[in-house]
Amino acid sequence: MLSPQEQTIHWTEQGQPRSARWHSEAGNPPPKRVQVADDTMNADTAYRLACEGTALLWRGDFQNARQLLQALARRADHKHGKGKKKPAKAPATPTEAFHLHRQAQSQRARTLAMLLIPFEPGYAIPLRRAPDVKLACNEAYGRGEDAFVISLRELQGLIGAHEWRKAGVPILALDGEHIHPHYGVFSPVRGEYVQLVADTPLPKGTNLAFDIGAGTGVLSAVLAKRGIPHIVATDMDQRALSCARDNVARLDLHDQVELIEADLFPEGRAPLVVCNPPWVPARPSSSIEYAVYDPDSRMLRGFLAGLKDHLTPNGEGWLIMSDLAEHLGLRPREQLLGWIADAGLKVLGRTDARPVHPRAADASDPLHAARSAELTSLWRLGAA
Known part of the structure; x- marks a missing residue:
């Protein structure tokens, strides 16, 4: 079976059958119905076709395609509750609210993904007023040697990620130095x-630390700046490893931080093992959502189950995670404590922090009740 990136999309144009490689980071299959569209198509027609499952392969002005996508988003938001005169019935439980929210997000994403953009070999977009996205595409996808088709929404995400990568994210714990996230x-x-x-006291004699699921490498960088001479950071994702490697080099920490591809733990034991797993036990709908959604709490349970065997005597495991799943009714606190005990671990201490992101104060968010009560905690764990 072909991977999503290797599948082919088919359509008819000027009476002739056409095809190209289909690319979807979310793993969506190529649309079965494709209609060529241009600047003459109005938003209402486009929205109706998209809702019916007909994809629109754009041949008009690129900036007009961007405006059309914004119009489709407004219609999708109105359909799913924003701007409705009659408010929908309130969900009975936070869990129901979460599932309804995810369902609405999924439906909205499917509709907006129906506006498609063609690419020529070398990442050239053959449309009027199209931006030069060659560098952004090379960063995300590698060399582009063939023609393909993707959704405009995915392309916008790629361009946005490129801008984040250029600007970086200032990190207070690194004295304002920047971490540069890569696409995905x-x-x-x-x-x-x-x-x-950055603030939790280190275990005595910490000369080695493991960073499980390194991502951008930000936690490895913080531990290195705190003076730990050797950090072994692991990840399974090649984009994450490349990103962490880039950030470690930018911060001149490559002598302290070693990056390896591994599923959870490296070999050996350390006096400090740090992990910031995905916080919500649910199925992700795109590659980047794996950092937030962890089906069946696989990474969390794997970390807890293997931690004791990778700690030195009197060593500590730092589990950093939000309790949002608890407020959503997706994972009770008792279950987490049970997994800790079953792994032969005990809680040495816990430090909590309230999130300061905008959603925590957004009363219009469908999950506001859970987000407003959310705490992010660092659990200090040791062998029982």
């Missing part, structure tokens, strides 16, 4: 979890 790697914009790692 979760950005450390929520500074409270990073600050917890």
Whole structure:
């Protein structure tokens, strides 16, 4: 079976059958129905076709395509509750609210993904007023040697990621130095979890630390800046490893931080093992969502189950995570404590921090009740 990036999209144009490689980072299959569209198509027609499952391969002005996507988004938001005269019935539980929210997000994403952009070999967009996205595409996808088709929404995400990568994210715990997230790697914009790692006292004699699931490498960088001479950082994702390697080099920490590809733990034991797993036990709908959504809490349970065997005597495991899943009714606190005990671990202490991101104060957010009560915690764990 072909991977999503190797599948082919087919359409008819000027009476002739056409095809190209289909690319979807979310793993969506190529649309079965494709209609060529241009500047003459109005937003209402485009929205109706998109809702019916007909994709629109754009041949008009690129900037007009951007405006059309904004118009489709307004219609999708209105359909899913924003701007409705009659408010929908309130969900009975936070769990129901979460699932309804995810369902609405998924439906909205499917609709907006129906506006497609063609690419020529070398990442050239053959449309009027199209931007030069060659560098952004090379960063995200590698060399582009063939024609392909993607959704405009995915392309906008790629361009946005390129801008984040250029600008970087200032990290207070690194004295304002920047971490530069790559495409598909979760950005450390929520500074409270990073600050917890910066402020918690290190175990005595910590000359080695493991950073499990390194991502951008931000926690490895913080530990290195705190004076730990050797950090072994692991990740399974090649984009994350490349991103962490880039950030470690930018900060001139390559002599302290070693990056390896591994599923959770490296070999050996350390006096400090740090992990910031995905916080919500649910299925991700795109590659970058794996940093937030962890089906069946796989990474969390794997970290806890293997931690004892990778700690030196009197060593500590630092589990950094939000309790949002608890407020959503997706994972009770008792279950987390049970997993800790079953792994032969005990809680040595816990430090909490309130999130400061905008959603925590947004009363219009469908999950506002859970987000407003959320705490991010650093759990200090040791062998029982």
